[in-house]
Amino acid sequence: MAQAAPAPADALDAFRPRHDFFVGVDSDGCAFDAMEIKHKECFTPNTIKHWRLQAVSSAARETAEFVNLYSTHRGLNRWRALVEVFDLLRERPEPARRHVAVPAGDRLREFITSGRPLSTAGLRAYAAEHPDPELDQALRWTDGVDAAIADMVTGVPPFTGVRETLARAGEQADVMVVSATPVEALEREWGEHGLAELVDLIAGQEMGTKEDHLRHAAVGRYDADRVLLVGDAPGDRAAAETAGVLFYPILPGREDESWRRLHDEALDRFFAGTYAGAYADALAAEFAAVLPSVPPWHEQP
Helix, strand or coil: CCCCCCCHHHHHHHCCCCCCEEEEECCECCCECCHHHHHHHHHHHHHHHHCCCHHHHHHHHHHHHHHHCCCCCCCCCHHHHHHHHHHHHHHCHHHHHCCCCCCCCHHHHHHHCCCCCCCHHHHHHHHHHCCCHHHHHHHHHHHHHHHHHHHHCCCCCECCCHHHHHHHHCCCEEEEEECCCCHHHHHHHHHHCCCHHHCCEEECHHHCCHHHHHHHHCECCECHHHEEEEECCHHHHHHHHHHCCEEEECCCCCHHHHHHHHHHHHHHHHHHCCCCCHHHHHHHHHHHCCCCCCCHHHHCC
């Protein structure tokens, strides 16, 4: 049965391998088809509401969805993504045309670089020491997002093949959820669909970044070529590269196909020691071609 704890020094450092292999799995957009509903119905409406972007709602929505779903920023921590949305939206003509002041996000940037955990609890503690209206607004925004997710996101199933693949991976590997989602939401979603029993540990945003999760629970405890991170975002790939471990991409828009390939082919290569090299490079190239870095409105004449 999976367990959760609030800090890397607790559950992650206390984690002890049972197998010679380790598989980390991201949650939203990777194991669960939850990215679209969370961002389109929870994050973006609260961004428009709390940051007073109603007059440019169409541009704000397009910008937020590009950042969070359809670009190389996909999967970015919510605070970093929010600042990116502000920056891209400020460059567009709609706010100036309609006399809308897009937030600069300066206080949020200071929080992001403060060394505090990039979680709601981290921001709350930082705001207590550095009171500012922008941080108060950010707390109202994140609380609104979390309330909307708790109310809206239920009954969202895992992608086809996730259950079977996790069960198969668990026969030879220790399996851990590696996510930037709050632990409470992870426990609820993985428990709701009976997947929590297929993983050894659930790590969320309160326990650090995905790189922190890998560094505390896996790096140095397994051979590097016996650690695999499964994810759907460039940030997942970057975390794997920084930690010096392998990465398997779940391709946005081709999730079921990606899980089938992991189950039928990639896991065998991973356990046999033939995953790294040409095979992993081909998967990485395929993944890099899926998500653009340039917004579509920049490409318009």
